[in-house]
Amino acid sequence: MLKFNLYIMMINPNPSPFINPSPYVNPFQQQQQQQPAVKKTREPRENSMPRYINYLADLSGCGHWRIIWPEQVINATGRGVSHSITAMVADPRFYKNVKAVKLQRQASSSQKKFVEYLKKVQQEHGFKIIYEVDDVVFKEDIPDYNKFKYAFDNDEIRQNCIDIINMCDEVTVTCPFMKELYQERTGQKNITVIPNFVPDFWMGNLFNGKEVATQFEKNKKKPRILYTGSGAHYDVENKTGGKDDFTLVRDFVRATVDKYQWIFVGAFPPQLHDLVQSKKIEFYPWQNLLMYPKFIASLNAQMMVAPLEDNNFNKAKSDIKFIEACTLGIPCLCQDMETYSSAPEALRFKTIEEFADKINTILNWKNRSKYYGNIHKLRGIGEQRTLELDQNIGAHLEALNTPFGSPDRKLLDKWN
Secondary structure, eight states, X not given: OOOOOOOOOEEOOSOOTTSOOOOOOOTTOSOOOOOOOOOOXXXXXXXXXXXXEXXXXXXXXXXXXXXIHHHHHHHHTTSOEEEEESSEEOOGGGGTTEEEEEEESOOSHHHHHHHHHHHHHHHHHOOEEEEEOSSOOOGGGXXXXXXXXXXXXXXXXXXXHHHHHHHSSEEEESSHHHHHHHHHHHOOOOEEEOOOOBOTTTTGGGOOHHHXXXXXXXXXXXXXXXEEOOGXXXXXXXXXXXXXXXXXXXXXXXXXXXXXXXXXXXOOOGGGHHHHHTTSSEEEOOOOTTTHHHHHHXXXXXXXXXXXXXXXXXXXXXXXXXXXXXXXXXXXXXXXXXXXXXXXXXXXXXXXXXXXXXXXXXXXXXXXXXXXXXXXXXXXXXXXXXXXXXXXXXHHHHHHHSOTTOXXXXXXXXXX
């Protein structure tokens, strides 16, 4: 997602709730009646917890996967006090007792100025500053068919990102390729991989293995194949002559509309508009984040697919589509590239021939015993990427609580 706020509001907020206000004194009262001593009460438990501040660039999928959902688990399990905001707070008192300040994909000139100010406040309060990013922000690596490229398609934004990143103590990204790319583009070496983890409260609780098997049998004559993705995956403005993430498999979809029921959510290739219009391809508009998992599960797909063009931008993507499918117990056939290295070989393809053969093998009714057996195997992969697991939310906490390179980072070692 390349949407973000290119503005910043500098405000002087009310004093932090963590700062005790001065006692009120009435200057007109001549004599104060001595009050009996009040028994000191125990401080709230939250006062002793580590405190984190997150500056969000968006409140959509990126913001939730990377910051808001981890924050909810941290707060709900009493592991810390984390709060996310979008307006930059200039009052130094706000940062008292803060352990870490996280900046999500900040890129504008005004945001850069704020980070310069934050560095001065850091000297007084000692918090660490983390830059969080889950997409490539360098214009030379963003494909021309991506309709959101305009947001980063200038030298000032690119340099701002590099400057802000190098003012931070650490950068967190989603995968090893992104880590290497950012190290190369920015010179910042303190970069840590934290994969995307799926909240059980959001999607994990929708798994129904029996229903997945039932739907496979019900749709054996015309299996349902699902692709979810925004218009950023397609050359909707015809800037690349139709070359985009769906180019390799687009003709195959057209050729098999009678054999498979193709389903698109969010957007579809412009070249397949006639098939959408004639209802041979099912299309549904993008769903809001809250309703997305339930809606996807309700489509009763037997398979999901995740084709991608081989470029730096896509190599730096997370394996969300594969992990979401696993969480629901559904196979997802993925492009064979770094992005989907977590997928088994049987669920990766390089050529259109391999794409066609593997779809046929997986969805062939004669192979139903294998399909049924894989439902819980796939679910097992998804369960290992559940956000609420101690080792997964713990990876987020290690990045917040410990300096880069600390020997105490036992959980992050798995991903770095």
